[in-house]
Amino acid sequence: MSEVRLKACDSYDQPLVSRVVREVLSGMPALADGLKAGARVLLKPNMINARPAQTAICTHPTVVRAVAEVCCEAGCSVVIGDEPGYALVSDATQLFAGAGIAQACEDLDVEFALLKHGGYRSVPVPHPLRIPEVLIANTALDADLVINLPKCKTHQQTLLTGAIKNMFGAVAPRERIRIHMLGTFNAFGEAIADTFSACVPQVNLMDAVVGMEGKGPSRGEPKQIGAILASEDAVALDAVAQDMTGHGPDEVRVTTAAAEKGLGECRLDHIEIAGDNPADFRVALKRPPGGVRRGFPRLVGRLLEGMVWVRPQVDPELCIRCGACAGICPGEAIEIGGHAVINRDKCIECFCCQEVCPVDAIDTISSWLARKIIGGSPQGIGRTER
Ligand code: SF4
Ligand code: SF4
Incomplete structure (x- = not known):
């Protein structure tokens, strides 16, 4: 015990x-x-x-x-x-x-x-x-x-x-x-x-x-x-x-x-x-939107990949070009130009970039279906797809 x-x-x-x-x-x-x-x-x-x-x-x-x-x-x-x-x-x-x-x-x-x-x-x-x-x-x-x-x-x-x-x-x-x-x-x-x-x-x-x-x-x-x-x-x-x-x-x-x-x-x-x-x-914490497909069987998750997704998105206005996100990105998916830019094809949706950004310039965006599944408030699930 x-x-x-x-x-x-x-x-x-x-x-x-x-x-x-x-x-x-x-x-x-x-x-x-x-x-x-x-x-x-x-x-x-x-x-x-x-x-x-x-x-x-x-x-x-x-x-x-x-x-x-x-x-x-x-x-x-x-x-x-x-x-x-x-x-x-x-x-x-x-x-x-x-x-x-x-x-x-x-x-x-x-x-x-x-x-x-x-x-x-x-x-x-x-x-x-x-x-x-x-x-x-x-x-x-x-x-x-x-x-x-x-x-x-x-x-x-x-x-x-x-x-x-x-x-x-x-x-x-x-x-x-x-x-x-x-x-x-x-x-x-x-x-x-x-x-x-x-x-x-x-x-x-x-x-x-x-x-x-x-x-x-x-x-x-x-x-x-x-x-x-x-x-x-x-x-x-x-x-x-x-x-x-x-x-x-x-x-x-x-x-x-x-x-x-x-x-x-x-x-x-x-x-x-x-x-x-x-x-x-006891308090039911609002769920994180990342990993929305985590509960799906692998095949179902793959099939729904294009419709159920949650991704990081950089706000160019807030980005100070510090490079921290690019430095930590496991997928080498970020390039720093006028601001940080994420290559979606390389992104594995780990949200490490969001974790390290010192000015909260990386938010979470999600597909319509992801928001329906999580059922969260805009605050919990991130902004709407743009
Ligand atoms: S979510 Fe992960 S893989 Fe995607 S850009 Fe951010 S750090 Fe890179
Ligand atoms: S960590 Fe944040 S501020 Fe720094 S380059 Fe990336 S998005 Fe811009």
Whole structure:
């Protein structure tokens, strides 16, 4: 039986967040073992880019600070690190200051790190579903304790992003691009479970105070959920979070694949909840429009490809020609001229470009039939076909 701890937290008031974080972490065996003077601890928040707290894109600064406080008090050597897929910042302080985390932690003895600066090494994947080995950040592999700090958000490619997907940030960026090329919803989810199995964090704490719905993980709208969850079992944590946010038990392939690999428990009746009742925080997050054909049998999906589609579209007025979208695009589908231009024949609809665009110049457009299928509001499904 896995345990997930859950406590109400209805705002990002620092004293409240700090109290709730201590409650959900209190007495957790992995922390009792790992939080020792001198221990190297990596805190791994979700840092898509240097985006401010109110966008709900990154793990909230107060949550990161609350966990860092606990580690610093134990005398640990604390690194707060991540590696955005395509960082538009040159150093870690710029990234974490842009998200407000550096300021929230300024009086704490912590170091900020871009994981690429510590290098990567190849790790064999246990019981691989899609990939036999993966390049993982040395900073994560060499830490005595990894505390994973995901944000509860919808995701255009995986439906929901939580604890398992958040560790994808420890994978070398070029490798992430290669994995995106696997294309389908199931293959991508299984590959993420593979990468997770090469670097499993000891503790996971999810910021679900304000989550994100719709076009996540970076273009959706903030959504109040009002809880903080923690578990040593990332799979159980994600299973509870996806149930709370209106997803069926088999809907998120990342979670079921990780459970199949023996990385944790996804059956809700095999998960013990400590603390508050998840039913009190239930909120049906608006679905991301990306991957609208994900539920279709493969042949049906292919047949309907021309009629059911959701694609990225650049707004030339907003584009600042920074090149981030072209730099991350797995399909090499973007050229930067007077503005970014997407070659539809090469686009695999992964929405990585949307994720990294610093000025939200890439929106989601959809076909008439896709909108009918998702049944979403214009906000949820993206703009109408032009
Ligand atoms: S254009 Fe955007 S959605 Fe299409 S393949 Fe490139 S990054 Fe992915
Ligand atoms: S679309 Fe966004 S990411 Fe791409 S070049 Fe323009 S501003 Fe940069």
